[in-house]
Amino acid sequence: MLTHFQKRKLTRYFNCIDQDAKGFFVMADVDAIAIRMAERRNIEQESNVFLQIREGVRTLWHNSRLYGFSQDPDQVTLADWIAHETYVLSTVLMREAYMKKLTREVFDAVDHQGYGTMDVQQYTDLMIAFGVEPYTTEWSFSRLDVAHKGYLTRDEFVRLVEQFHMSEDRDAPGNYLFGVY
Numbered sequence: 001m002l003t004h005f006q007k008r009k010l011t012r013y014f015n016c017i018d019q020d021a022k023g024f025f026v027m028a029d030v031d032a033i034a035i036r037m038a039e040r041r042n043i044e045q046e047s048n049v050f051l052q053i054r055e056g057v058r059t060l061w062h063n064s065r066l067y068g069f070s071q072d073p074d075q076v077t078l079a080d081w082i083a084h085e086t087y088v089l090s091t092v093l094m095r096e097a098y099m100k101k102l103t104r105e106v107f108d109a110v111d112h113q114g115y116g117t118m119d120v121q122q123y124t125d126l127m128i129a130f131g132v133e134p135y136t137t138e139w140s141f142s143r144l145d146v147a148h149k150g151y152l153t154r155d156e157f158v159r160l161v162e163q164f165h166m167s168e169d170r171d172a173p174g175n176y177l178f179g180v181y
Contacts, residue, residue: 002086005168012181013164014081016131017060024075030061037129041112049112056105063088063098089165103161107154117151127178136179143176 002010017033018025034054035045043050065071067087068080076084088094110122118126123144124137132140144160145152152160163174175181 002082002089003168005170006085006089006165007082009164009175009178009181010082010085011078013178014078016178019131024077024080026075027058027061030057033057033129033131037109037125040125040129049109053109056102056109059098059102085165095162095165099165100158100162103158104154107157111154116154118154118157119151120145123152130178132179140176140179144173146173 014025015021017029019029019032031054034050034057037043037053037057038045038050043053061076064076064081064084065073067084068076069083070077070080072080088098106126107118110118110126120138120141123141124134127137127140128134160174160177163172164177167174169175
């Protein structure tokens with residue numbers, strides 16, 4: 001069972017995907033994440049890199065419908081999203097096989113130069129693609145980069161995403177992954 005605090009953060013995440021505030025998102029909204037990411041990185045749509053990014057974010061679409069409350073084939077509501085997240089976060093196996101795996105894939109897509117790091121610009125590109133307001137990304141990154149190195153490693157990013165989903169500590173850096181919740 002998710003806590004009120006987790007639901008609050010996950011609602012923020014949902015609202016980033018549901019950019020037009022309809023109260024639900026559709027596959028086109030998820031595909032828009034991939035398109036925005038490609039535009040920010042100058043990747044041609046329909047290239048292999050773009051298709052890989054799009055399939056990665058479509059995992060959110062497919063699983064949120066599969067594990068959602070209504071299992072509506074056409075849209076994901078906040079209730080569906082919360083039910084999906086409840087299921088995903090319910091076991092270590094699901095967190096490892098789905099959440100952390102997807103997080104690693106997202107990191108690798110952002111780290112297109114293969115340095116094993118994500119700097120503030122790469123983080124900004126990712127968050128804007130996910131619908132986070134551009135003016136909040138530098139502030140959020142400064143909260144996430146607790147060592148003030150100017151970058152996040154892959155392992156740090158995975159831990160921060162898990163912290164976003166799981167932490168009840170209101171001061172935990174991962175809480176600010178999608179900006180102010």
